[in-house]
Amino acid sequence: MAATILLVEDEPGIQELVKFNLAQGGHAVMCADSAEQAVGMVRDTLPDLVLLDWMLPGMSGIELAKKFRADTRMKHVPIIMLTARGDERDKVLGLETGADDYITKPFSPRELSARIKAVLRRRAPQMTEDKVEIRGLSLDPVSHRVTGDGTPVELGPTEFRLLHFMMTHPERVYSRAQLLDHVWGDHVFVEERTVDVHIRRLRLALEPTRHENLIDTVRGAGYRLSTQPA
Amino acid sequence: MAATILLVEDEPGIQELVKFNLAQGGHAVMCADSAEQAVGMVRDTLPDLVLLDWMLPGMSGIELAKKFRADTRMKHVPIIMLTARGDERDKVLGLETGADDYITKPFSPRELSARIKAVLRRRAPQMTEDKVEIRGLSLDPVSHRVTGDGTPVELGPTEFRLLHFMMTHPERVYSRAQLLDHVWGDHVFVEERTVDVHIRRLRLALEPTRHENLIDTVRGAGYRLSTQPA
C-alpha cells in the first residue's frame, strides 16, 4: 500500500500539511513547487501517483496533466487534482483531461488517504508479460497465443488485447468507455457500441472451447470477466 | 445546512459555549458528557457530525473514535476532534484514527462553524468502492455483484444503486425525496411513489435469500435498512 507520491503544490503551507499526512500514511513523498520541476521529476522517477494542484504559477494544472498524458512513459501515472472548492467546470475539465480523481480543498486527511487508496487500488493489476490463466483459458502475451483447455483459439489483434486486459483485471466491471481507454487507447474516436461488437466477436471466438460465457454482461454498467462459472 | 450535531465534552463551561454557538448556527445539538453516553447516542440518533473532545474521563477520545469507525452504522459519521492547544502527538493520532478534522482549543466560534461547514459539505460524496456486508448480504461495487449468504442476487441497475446506497447508510431513515436525490440524482423528474416500487422490486429480488425484510418501512417517514433482524 505504500507508494511513491509526487506532490505538485506551490503553497508551502498546504505542501507541508499534505506531506505530513502522506508520510503518516507510510508513503514516500516528493515535492515540486512548479510545473517545470514536476515534469522533470515525473519523467525521472516515475512516481506511483501525482497529486496535482490546480492553480500553479506558470503552467496551469490542466496543461501539466495534458503534458503527462501525451508522453508515452508518463501516460499511465495516476493523477489526483487538487481544486479550489466547488468549481464544477474545473472538475469536468480536470477529469476530461485525464485526471483520475479530484479533491476539492479544503479536504480532510481521511478523504485524501481514501482517494489515494482508491486510485492506487484501481490501478493495481498492471498488464504484464506474464501468462494468464482463468477457468482453463490461458493467454500468453509473449507468444501471443490463446488456448482454451489445450485447443488453440484464433483471435484478431483487438480481440486479443481486449481479452488480455480483461483477464488481467477479472471480477471487475468496466464500462464501454473504460474499455475503450484501456484497450483501444485514450485518444481514439470510436463509438462506444463498438465495444459490444468486439465483445461479441470475442465470445464467438471462444465458443469452440466452451468459454463463451467467460465474459458477463452487466446491464447498465458494462462487461466483466468472471472467474466463477455462471 | 442545518444539521444534527453531537457534542461530546465533559467540561460544562465549554459544553455550554459550544452548544450556544451551534444553536446560533441553526444546528440541532445534543450533548454527551461521557464516552459511554456518546456511543449510545450516536448509535441511537446517528447525528450528522460528532464534535469529540480529546480528553474525556474514562475512555479517551481516540478510543471512542476507533469504536465509531469499527461499527458499520457509525462508520460514516464525520468526526471533528477538539484538542488542547498544540499537542502535535494528539493531532497525529487523531487523524490516523479517522477524525475528519481537528480544532485546537481555544477556538473562535467562527473557526468552529467554518470547520463544521467544510466537513458537512464534503460529507455527501462518500460512495466508496469498498465491499459492504450486512446480515450476510454482501455487495461489491467493483465486481457489481450481490450475494445473499453465498447465493447470487439479480438486480437491475437502479435496484443496485439503491441497495448500495442503503447499505452504506444503514440504520438511517431516508425519505423518498432523499432517496431520489441520492440514488436517482438531484435533477431528475420522477414521482416519489416510484421509490416505493423500486423498494418492492428490491425486496422481491432479495426474497430468494431470505433478506426480504432487510429494508424496513418507516411509516410517514421513509425507508431504512436495518442491521438488526426485526
Add this chain to the structure above:
DNA sequence: CAAGCTTATGACAAAACTGTGACAGCCGAT
C-alpha cells in the same frame, strides 16, 4: 369500527440496453 392516510402490489407501455447480422473501408499479402 369507519374514515382518512400511507404503503404494497400487479399490470402496463414507453424507454433504454444489448445482441446480431450485414456492410464498406482499410491494408497487407498475393
Add this chain to the structure above:
DNA sequence: ATCGGCTGTCACAGTTTTGTCATAAGCTTG
C-alpha cells in the same frame, strides 16, 4: 489489381428496466 482478414458503424430485433397508475391492504385516530 485482387483477395481476405480486421475494424468501426449501422439498423433492427429481442429483452430488460423503468416510471406510473389504479387498486387492494394496512395503520392510526377518533
